[in-house]
Amino acid sequence: MSTPVPLAPPTWALKVEGLGRIYGDPSAASLAGTGPEHGTAVSPATGAVVAAWDVDFDVAPGEALGIIGESGSGKSTVMRCVAGDEIATAGTIALRGVDAGTTNIRDLDPSARRRLRLDQISAVYQDPAAGLNLDVSAGGNIADPLTAIGWRNYGRIRERAAQLLSRVEVPLDRMDDPVRSFSGGMRQRVQIAKALANDPPVLLLDEPTTGLDASVAAGVLDLLRGLLEETGVAAVVVSHDFGVIEMLTRRVLVMQHGRVVESGLTDQLLEDPQHPYSQQLVAAARG
Numbered sequence: 001m002s003t004p005v006p007l008a009p010p011t012w013a014l015k016v017e018g019l020g021r022i023y024g025d026p027s028a029a030s031l032a033g034t035g036p037e038h039g040t041a042v043s044p045a046t047g048a049v050v051a052a053w054d055v056d057f058d059v060a061p062g063e064a065l066g067i068i069g070e071s072g073s074g075k076s077t078v079m080r081c082v083a084g085d086e087i088a089t090a091g092t093i094a095l096r097g098v099d100a101g102t103t104n105i106r107d108l109d110p111s112a113r114r115r116l117r118l119d120q121i122s123a124v125y126q127d128p129a130a131g132l133n134l135d136v137s138a139g140g141n142i143a144d145p146l147t148a149i150g151w152r153n154y155g156r157i158r159e160r161a162a163q164l165l166s167r168v169e170v171p172l173d174r175m176d177d178p179v180r181s182f183s184g185g186m187r188q189r190v191q192i193a194k195a196l197a198n199d200p201p202v203l204l205l206d207e208p209t210t211g212l213d214a215s216v217a218a219g220v221l222d223l224l225r226g227l228l229e230e231t232g233v234a235a236v237v238v239s240h241d242f243g244v245i246e247m248l249t250r251r252v253l254v255m256q257h258g259r260v261v262e263s264g265l266t267d268q269l270l271e272d273p274q275h276p277y278s279q280q281l282v283a284a285a286r287g
């Protein structure tokens with residue numbers, strides 16, 4: 001009898017298949033009449049919002065994938081479903097770090113799902129207050145995920161926090177100041193440091209520089225680009241801004257009315273967009 005050959009581990013860190021999220025009646029009746037060809041994500045039959053449907057992608061370690069679309073296109077919904085901030089209506093989400101990618105993490109119970117946020121998936125949100133406790137010091141915020149996975153040694157925790165803060169270029173003499181006293185750009189840098197504290201294999205970035213002044217945003221983008229290159233993390237970058245997508249990602253999905261209308265290499269898509277909606281987004285970005 002031949003020995004079974006073990007399955008090779010997946011090459012991706014995150015794989016999403018057939019992801020869907022409907023707000024309202026989740027039955028198939030809500031799908032008809034929605035999507036780009038109908039110009040709406042709202043079901044004429046049930047009034048449900050088909051915020052995302054049939055979304056497929058995977059991301060390899062060291063790779064960054066962009067999701068672009070205008071407000072309401074469904075990109076943040078995809079990110080929230082992957083992050084576990086909300087539960088997808090349909091589809092599979094697999095992480096190489098969880099049972100070698102064989103488990104649909106959508107099926108995990110809420111506490112198991114929350115645990116993944118400690119060392120498997122991290123998220124950076126547009127609003128630093130969504131990822132940080134503003135009343136706690138920068139060092140304290142970074143200590144949080146470390147203690148949650150069992151770090152106990154105060155000296156080691158401080159050392160790790162200091163190392164991360166210096167990497168994101170937050171002056172170490174601000175380590176014990178409450179994050180509320182920080183500027184917007186510095187808050188975002190602390191949020192990034194916290195997200196990377198436990199070396200997660202997957203990092204989700206939702207409009208990481210939206211709302212920052214242009215020069216501050218440019219600095220944070222530079223930082224992110226360096227971190228993505230050096231950490232080997234698999235990143236998903238959600239943005240309405242092709243400048244951000246161009247700077248950070250290799251591949252991109254374009255979403256409109258809850259559906260992916262085009263996907264490809266970021267450079268090629270910017271050079272030669274095929275779908276009329278992508279053409280419109282590129283033309284707007286090129287001003």
Ligand SMILES: Nc1ncnc2c1ncn2[C@@H]1O[C@H](COP(=O)(O)OP(=O)(O)OP(=O)(O)O)[C@@H](O)[C@H]1O
Nearest residue numbers: 023041049051069070071072073074075076077078
């Ligand atoms: N909790 C909710 N209940 C009902 N509808 C929702 C809810 N959250 C989002 N939606 C709807 O789902 C659709 C997609 O929203 P989503 O936030 O994913 O869009 P987006 O492309 O990320 O836009 P933005 O950049 O403005 O966040 C929108 O029509 C939105 O109004």
